[in-house]
Amino acid sequence: MNVFFSGGCKNGKSTLAERTVKALAGGDPLYYIATMIPHDEEDRIRIRRHVASRDGMGFITLEQGTDVARCLDRADPQGSFLLDSVTALLSNEMFLPDGGYDPDAGERAAAELRELAARAKNVVFVSDFIYADSGLYDSYTETYRRALALCDRTLAEICDTVVEVVSTNPVVYKGVLPL
Amino acid sequence: MVFITGGAYQGKRDCAKEKYGLRDEDIFTCTADSAPDWDSRCIEHLERYALYCVKNGLPIEDRSRDDAVLIGDDIFCGVVPIDVTERTWREETGRFYGRLSQRAASVYRLFCGLALQLK
Numbered sequence: 036m037n038v039f040f041s042g043g044c045k046n047g048k049s050t051l052a053e054r055t056v057k058a059l060a061g062g063d064p065l066y067y068i069a070t071m072i073p074h075d076e077e078d079r080i081r082i083r084r085h086v087a088s089r090d091g092m093g094f095i096t097l098e099q100g101t102d103v104a105r106c107l108d109r110a111d112p113q114g115s116f117l118l119d120s121v122t123a124l125l126s127n128e129m130f131l132p133d134g135g136y137d138p139d140a141g142e143r144a145a146a147e148l149r150e151l152a153a154r155a156k157n158v159v160f161v162s163d164f165i166y167a168d169s170g171l172y173d174s175y176t177e178t179y180r181r182a183l184a185l186c187d188r189t190l191a192e193i194c195d196t197v198v199e200v201v202s203t204n205p206v207v208y209k210g211v212l213p214l
Numbered sequence: 215m216v217f218i219t220g221g222a223y224q225g226k227r228d229c230a231k232e233k234y235g236l237r238d239e240d241i242f243t244c245t246a247d248s249a250p251d252w253d254s255r256c257i258e259h260l261e262r263y264a265l266y267c268v269k270n271g272l273p274i275e276d277r278s279r280d281d282a283v284l285i286g287d288d289i290f291c292g293v294v295p296i297d298v299t300e301r302t303w304r305e306e307t308g309r310f311y312g313r314l315s316q317r318a319a320s321v322y323r324l325f326c327g328l329a330l331q332l333k
Contacts, residue, residue, distance in 0.1 A: 039326070041325075164325075166223060167220075167287075167288040168289060168293070169303065170292055171300075180222060184223030185223075187326045187327075188225060188326050190326070197325075197328060199325055208325055208326075208330060209328055
């Protein structure tokens, strides 16, 4: 089963997503797909903090900053996976470490997400709803927003359950939340 | 009249085409430089028409047909804009959408390609 969560920041998406993936896993392997690629000490500190906060939750961490479906090469596809977040994954695909920029990253990331959802038994996806402000952005940011919307809409189409999280409350647009 | 709203890139236009059998040539796309063709069956990006009105000191009107499908981006969830024109635009667009929703027989909100019927 695949579940998609989105919503504004600090609304409780990650907490609900963790509960959901644990409920889906039962006693089967539980994987956390870590998307952050550290570039400096600040990033490394943030990662250590995230690792510590997951300590004792039973997750096996898979580091996969790009080409997300490749994480299945070293995991049991019959396990349950938490991908938090689609937003970070797309940033890695679009804004390259050498300063380069790939305007087609959205199509590539959407295809990888589709493959992950198809091959793994259970995947819970977390994304960010960044589409409802009045900001007038530069073309890079606008391309990124359009690309993230492509990923989100791809996932919303193929996932069994689609949920917007509002102040920790789930609003179910499709399917049933398995909690 | 039907009003469809939601964030940018969420599938509002696709929803209008699918639900009401519209073709691309039925859809008028607003700009911030003029009023729409009110005879159109479907008018999208009404937030841009609202910006045109705010920039030119004109009242924001709704002169659409009875069977119109109207589409506007949700632009309301960010930080309050510092620029007075942008701020006025955001506020006036919000009030405008409220009037459209009152008149509409149906109102939909699109989220990641999925339509939630609000009215």
